[in-house]
Amino acid sequence: MSDQASSKHANFIIRSQEPLNGGPPLPALAATAMTPNDLFFVRNHGSIPQIDPAVFRLEIGGMVQRPLTLALADLRGLPRASVAATLQCAGNRRDELSAVAPTPGELPWGAEAISSAVWEGVPLREILRAAGIDTGATHVAFTSSDDVERSGRHFGFGGSLPLAKALAPEVLLADTMNGAPLPAEHGFPLRVVAPGYIGARSVKWLQTITLQAEPSDNYFQAHAYKLFPTDITAQNVDWQGGMMLGEQSLTSVICDPATGAKLAAGPVLLRGYAYAGGERLVERVEVSADGGACWQQAELLGQPERWAWRLWQARIDVPPGRHTLAVRAWDSAAQTQPSEICQVWNFKGYMNNAWHRIAVEAVE
Amino acid sequence: MSDQASSKHANFIIRSQEPLNGGPPLPALAATAMTPNDLFFVRNHGSIPQIDPAVFRLEIGGMVQRPLTLALADLRGLPRASVAATLQCAGNRRDELSAVAPTPGELPWGAEAISSAVWEGVPLREILRAAGIDTGATHVAFTSSDDVERSGRHFGFGGSLPLAKALAPEVLLADTMNGAPLPAEHGFPLRVVAPGYIGARSVKWLQTITLQAEPSDNYFQAHAYKLFPTDITAQNVDWQGGMMLGEQSLTSVICDPATGAKLAAGPVLLRGYAYAGGERLVERVEVSADGGACWQQAELLGQPERWAWRLWQARIDVPPGRHTLAVRAWDSAAQTQPSEICQVWNFKGYMNNAWHRIAVEAVE
Known part of the structure; x- marks a missing residue:
């Protein structure tokens, strides 16, 4: 093999x-x-x-x-x-x-x-x-x-x-x-x-x-x-x-930059995916530069497809220092994701759809 | 009129x-x-x-x-x-x-x-x-x-x-x-x-x-x-x-006791409803006596109906003192509810499906 x-x-x-x-x-x-x-x-x-x-x-x-x-x-x-x-x-x-x-x-x-x-x-x-x-x-x-x-x-x-x-x-x-x-x-x-x-x-x-x-x-x-x-x-x-398990749950992820990345402070381009399971569609994706206190809308790319994810991008201002960037999505049933990993923990490790967070450091 | x-x-x-x-x-x-x-x-x-x-x-x-x-x-x-x-x-x-x-x-x-x-x-x-x-x-x-x-x-x-x-x-x-x-x-x-x-x-x-x-x-x-x-x-x-808005989102509520209730400390019977929108079913309801740190499963009453809520009940131990009781549900798409009201706030006041919490006081 x-x-x-x-x-x-x-x-x-x-x-x-x-x-x-x-x-x-x-x-x-x-x-x-x-x-x-x-x-x-x-x-x-x-x-x-x-x-x-x-x-x-x-x-x-x-x-x-x-x-x-x-x-x-x-x-x-x-x-x-x-x-x-x-x-x-x-x-x-x-x-x-x-x-x-x-x-x-x-x-x-x-x-x-x-x-x-x-x-x-x-x-x-x-x-x-x-x-x-x-x-x-x-x-x-x-x-x-x-x-x-x-x-x-x-x-x-x-x-x-x-x-x-x-x-x-x-x-x-x-x-x-x-x-x-x-x-x-x-x-x-x-x-x-x-x-x-x-x-x-x-x-x-x-x-x-x-x-x-x-x-x-x-x-x-x-x-x-x-x-x-x-x-x-x-x-x-x-x-x-x-x-x-059957239908997938709603999820979203920051794919770029990677967690641990060292970035130039200022506007940062975030890119990622969002996916609504079942027959639902992704309606909105939001990103946060402060771990989830404030959110701004990301741009949804392409057109909605009933059975496929939606790629997204967002420009977010990151001041110098260490930050937690986060993403969450909303689906066509007006549902969003749980905030904390511990809320969805299970010993088999399935269906983690908590807000996705990455740690970054921005330097001047 | x-x-x-x-x-x-x-x-x-x-x-x-x-x-x-x-x-x-x-x-x-x-x-x-x-x-x-x-x-x-x-x-x-x-x-x-x-x-x-x-x-x-x-x-x-x-x-x-x-x-x-x-x-x-x-x-x-x-x-x-x-x-x-x-x-x-x-x-x-x-x-x-x-x-x-x-x-x-x-x-x-x-x-x-x-x-x-x-x-x-x-x-x-x-x-x-x-x-x-x-x-x-x-x-x-x-x-x-x-x-x-x-x-x-x-x-x-x-x-x-x-x-x-x-x-x-x-x-x-x-x-x-x-x-x-x-x-x-x-x-x-x-x-x-x-x-x-x-x-x-x-x-x-x-x-x-x-x-x-x-x-x-x-x-x-x-x-x-x-x-x-x-x-x-x-x-x-x-x-x-x-x-x-279209499909309903997943929600659950404690209907009894009422928020502000004064209860006898010990096992308390909680009763309420849980409702999964769209074509989804309520699969699990969980209640917490400590505001959401620990959860126990509630009993689902009756049989699942595709388009109807699921009533539930749970007996939960409440020691003397003031407590926040909470409920959350899981649906057949393995989704659960957001934890905090502020996560779902919108100025029209729609689709609040955060964990439902009630404040109670238990006396000996």
Whole structure:
């Protein structure tokens, strides 16, 4: 697996080699509305399968009227669609949570476990219609052909979507990413893209689709990717409890300058991203030069896209000295972000959407 | 108009007589999942029209293929649906905002400008289908037959929904409320019920439906019910700016005990409501006896309903002394509420969803 990262840019930051996990430098993330494929973040829990497209078969079963086995050629006759969508790992910005209290055994993501691309493929609902949905089916489960190991057991990564979401037009079985075939790291030959949901539901190297009456019982749906209250720890957790993650929450990040930067005092250009989960849009982004006492509006770049982040920039006056710069966003449901990291701390380190703060020093 | 409140309960709290505005005492609000009609909050901007159902006509026009004029009898042949839905004024909990800085000319609502009912009527989309939607129509505007006066000009209250929402199955033209005909105060004979959106979009005494390419230009859509940043005031406001309110945000409130209550030290029963706007569900409610440093989970009562609030209760230990009790909720997008009132302050006093706090004194 030594050349797993071979399709990635020289600046790609690798957080772990096996499984391969990494993301782009933050300034690169804020530079383009759609992230180049060679910089798009990678979140894996197991191997990167090498799949021969000629022998690849997708299995659709469970509570369906006609179980299907489809080759890639069978998909070619189906309608296609594309969507500009942001994917984000539920563990994005975990490093800020881990600084408050440990998040044992979890990857210490900075704010780079998020990227955006234009995905194209067959809407999942075309496949579900072809298979025919049985009465009583309420969830659509996916498994990957990767190889994950947990406690000596080997299995494929999996997760599920509620049926209503699975039938929405934006959910694709994608085979291209920014106009190019899916790279191996991103799920070649076929992956789910579930816009608005945590990245873990956009299953890569898609192998099976199973309609069922309950959410997936795969480890990554039934056990991992659950949100626990702040007073729960690895020691006292009841894994049956906790909230199964689904829709993303509202977040925003300063990508440039970097925390710890030494700047010339005066007007400073801030750049970053803001992302509203679910079907919500980013309506406003605000930045602060004094840690959140006073705010000014940032400029939203580009046009709103239902399923994609919004890049932003702001010029803010920074006098000589040490300062905490902060950002927060507002979404189309008139919601904003929690202010303090400790308000959203959880021992799995998920869904940190507190105000993003960076420490800078301005010199004359 | 002296008997405007005649159908209301003796305990109904009247905030203004003309126009009639008021709501129930908070403990009554937390007592039943669906609010009795005689306690349901009332938010008016003008008169309460007295409409003869025999002469009532609903006009559907604008960008439609077949303008329609419908009598109530014409609606009787159409499919019907019901929805358990919470309505909330965007100004709910304004009193907490006004305590930070003035919200000039706005009604000083406590936390009672919210209620829930089972609504029944004709799905709006049935009417829209009957009229036929022209290409280019993207908003559905409503006007009321009430009489609002602003700056000497008289007009009917109005507002609009995006077409996609107007076509959703939960949006009704309701003629009953908790199984009874709509009371005059609540829009007899016909009103819009737009679950998940601010109450102002659920137009009462519905008179016209107009399909158009832009949101309503009615005062209450184009001018009022907009969310401005904290640094904007009545003096420096540009009314073209600000965010047009739509989906409700996540909120939660302690209804019982009341703020200022003197309690026996020891376990105290807290009761209240939590409401997630849009299509989101309330997933968790937490209460704190120390102003938000430590939290414990409340018990969610009843079953989740997509469009209705969730009542909750919690027993919390309160030692002798003065305390600030607090509540916050988490929704199905893994979002929680902002902690401080000042974080959400705006001069119109809308969408206060900061942690709800009450001051109590416990005695031995």
